[in-house]
Amino acid sequence: MATQTAPEVPHPGAGGPGDAAVQRPWRKRLRLSSLGDAGEAFLARSGFDRGPWLTVGFAAGIGSWFLLDSALQWLGFVALCMLSAMAAVALWRGRDDRVRLLVTAVSLCIVLPAGLTTIWVRSEMVGAPAIAFARAAQLDARILERDEQPAEGRVRLVLAVREAERARAMKVRVNVPLGKDSATFTEGARIRLRARLMPPASPILPGTYDFARAAWFEGFAATGSLIGDIELVEPATQDDALALAQRRLSAHVRERLDGSPGTIAAAFASGDRGSIAEGDDAAMRDSGLYHLLSISGVHVSAVIAAAFFLAMKLLGAWPWLVLRVRLPLVAAGIGAFAGIGYTLLTGAEVPTVRSCIGALLVxxxxxxxxxxxxMRMVAVAAFAVLLLWPEALVGPSFQMSFSAVIAIVALSGAGWVKRFLAAREESWLARTGRRVAILFLTGLLIEFALMPVVLFHFHRAGFYGAFANVVGIPLVTFVTMPLLALALMLDLVGLGQPVWWLVGQSLDLLLALARFVAEQPGAVQLMPQMRLGTLLVMLAGLLWIALWRGRVRAWGLVPVVLGVGMFLATPKADLLITRDGRHLGIVGEDERLLVLRESRSSYARDNLLEMAGSDGAVIPLDRWPQARCTPEFCTITLRRRERVWHVLIGRNRQMVEERALAAACDRAHIVVADRFLPRSCRPLWLKADRRFLEREGGTLVYLADGEVRTVAQSQGTHGWWRGTPD
Structure with a gap:
């Protein structure tokens, strides 16, 4: 029998047909298939739930529309996502063991452009171009909405008018002093008035409130104030039943309760916050209890829970019904009816509708x-809100409410929390103590979850909010709201006065708590602005911690810690220049903020202080020893990192000799003025005159880094940003 020999295998270095295959460099790299296997295994062992992440992807698509600058970039984003989805299908075709990874990848590639398309369509449907310039105009208008704000001494009317220049219908908002108001100026009435109108204002500084964007999605083409009197041309033919009921309920509550408790109770009952005094409003904000003034989760949940509980108890006493229907289903229907009615009665604002949707899902x-x-219920509620009001994503209300809810759900789903709260043989004192401990922990967790959002939008941090909410939330949920409902029901038979006294006592306690917490040293600390990148990094880490299960969620601490480091490393701006150039703040020369002039506008001063992270008094520049001022200009020398900067600042628009101005500009690194400066004015680095500010908007200058941040850099070509006026 012939002996068979094994085939000879060529040595890698000996050449031959197999040598090239052996020496291919990518043979040493991790194959794409192994990456897919690793991803599939990771999703399987981490308890992956696709639903919440799809909502996150939808929200990310909406956010991308705000971040990207133009229609070309939006279309490119959609095309990239679609190509990625097709590539995922092609790469994983025939691999049945990776269905979860494939479906997840394709789903995300679909919901991302879906989110961007949703907000794009919404913007095109509701956005209204602003008027070109400020002007006084004679208006023949129909009242669309009436918002009473007695604490501000005014009534706000939203009007439908026709612009004479372009013959287009537009919606404007006009402030009317209480002395010029009339009870006949209700929804549907036709009036004639003269008003001073102006385009909705862009942010006064980068990172401050963008009213122009909010007005765009509200459909406002202009805002303004009344000049003279209002003439009623045609009374309303049919009253807005809900608006009328809301105003009557608010007035009824304020009649029953005097002073601050009455205004707070009116806010709880009807959503009318226009009567709340400025001091009470500030105390609630600084104590971390301000969310109680907005009709949201606490109030809607209290109403629905009360209706559900009463329905279960009352219907449960009827044996015939108990044997024939499912009581939880009937009670849930009654609770849903109560929640929807309360939402409509309080104005059906976005936070209230959002809370109602979440409560109905529960x-x-x-x-x-x-x-x-x-988390799946929270994701469905968030998706529903974003589908109806996608612009809510960039507002603090949506971000704060869902951050709080996600934190609560994540904590309640933790295994150790369930074990800690599990029923056991113990005294009522021990059981109550455990629940109070979890309530306090929940408050701390909510404060931590909300901190990035609060710092980004409001530039302030509260440190005692968790303590205040441990008392404030149960007080409002289990005492004030039930007593308020009972008092209103007893008023139907004229027996509500004793209960109104109890409502007043509970609200006095709430306000005393708010004032006590707000007055504590360090209760509120103004902080430098958190940048958008820092916020996104921290929110990504917090979402990772909340949505994953097991040990993998610990990886979310990495972006959280990174975000904290980024925030601590964020420098303060040295110069803060408002959008009109009339107000300027200088940071770093004193514990107080140097300002160009003492302004009558608290809005401008407050924004300068917030962006500077300063809560001290301001010092006018002409009183600062190191500054030299004439009636027309001020000059000041600033030193940052061993470098000297000379700043020339205009104080008014009076004419000056051009040659002298040009010589002064030549010696200055930075020139700031609210006037148009001639081309002969050529500073060494930055010329922030009226032409520059109309194009770029409010400006922050970081001298140490040589950086200039403007409002225009974050606006792109979105409809609410115009740059230079038409």
Whole structure:
């Protein structure tokens, strides 16, 4: 028998047909298939739930529309996502063991452009171009909305008018002093008036409130104030039943309760916050209890829970009904009816509708016997809100409410929390103590979750909000709201006065708590502005911690810690120049803020202080020893990192000799003025005159880094940003 020999295998270095295959460099790299296997295994062992992440992807698509600058970039984003989805299908075709990874990748590639398209369509549908310039105009208008604000001494009317120049219908908002108001100026009435109108204002500084963007999605083409009197041309033919009921309920509550408790109770009952005094408003804000003044989760949940509980108890006493229907289903329907009615009665604002949607989903879960508090329920509620009002994503209300809810659901779903709260044989004191401990921990967690959002939007940090909410939330939920509902019901038979006294006592306690916390040293600390990149990094880390399960969630601490480091490393701006150039702040020369002039506008002063992270007094520049001022200009020398900067600042628009101005500009590194400066004015670095500010908007200058940040850099070509006026 012939002996068979094994085939000879060529040595890698000996050449031959197999040598090239052996020496291919990518043979040493991790193959794409192994990456797919690793991803599939990671999703399987981490308890991956696709639903919440799809909502996150939808929100990311909406956010991309705000971040990207133009229609070309938006279309490119959509095309990239679609190509990525097709590539995922092609790469994983035939691999049945990676269905979860494939479906997740394709789904995200679909919801991302879906989110961008949703906000794009919404912007095109509701956005209204602003008027070209400020002017006084004679208006023949129909009243669309009436918002009473007695604490501000005014009534705000939203009017439908026709612009004479372009013959287009537009919506404007006009402030009317209380002395010029009339009870006949209600929704549907036709009036004639003269008003001073101006385009909705862009941010006064980068990072401050963008009213122009908010007005765009509200459909406002202009805002303004009344000049003279209003003439009623045609009274309303049919009253707005909900608006009329809301105003009557608010007035009824204020009649029953005097002073601050009455204004707070009116806010709880009808959503009318226009009567709340400025001092009470500030105390609630600085104590971390301000969310209680906005009709949102606490109030809607209290109403629905009370209706559900009463329905279960009362209907449960009827044996015939108990044997024939599912009581939880009927009680859930009654609770839903109460929640929807309360939402409509309080004005159906976006935070209230958002809370109502979430509460209705919880009721649905209870009725179906499902887990009422889950991330999937939160994701469905968030998706519904973003589908209807995608612009809410960039507002603090949406971000704060859902951050709080996600934190609560994540904590309640933790295994150790369930074990800690599990029923056991113990005294009522021990059981109450455990619940109070979890309530306090929940407050701390909410404060931590909200901190990035609060710092980004409001540039302030509160340190005692968790302590205040441990008392404030139960007080409002279990005492004030039930007593308020009982008092209103007893008023139907004229027996509500004793209960109104109890309502007043509970609200006095709430306000005393707010004032006590707000007055503590360090209760509120103004902080430098958190930049958008820092906020996104921190929110990504917090979402990772909340949505994953097991040990993998610990990786979310990495971006959180990175975001904290980024925030601590964020420099303060040295110069803060408002959009009109009339107000300027200088940071770093004193613990107080140097300003160009003492302004009558608290809005401008407050924004300068917030962006400077300073809560001290301001010093006018002409009183600063190191500054030299004439009636027309001030000069000041600033030193940053061993470098000297000479700043020339205009004080008014009076004419000056051009040659002298040019010589002064030649010696200055930075020139700031609210006038148009001639071309002969050529500073060494930055010329922020009226031409520059109309194009770029409010400006922050960082001398140490040589950086200039403007409002225009974050606006792109979105409809609410115009740059230089038409």
């Amino acid at each position: 009721l649905l879960a209870i009725a179906l016997g499902r887990e009422p508090l889950s």
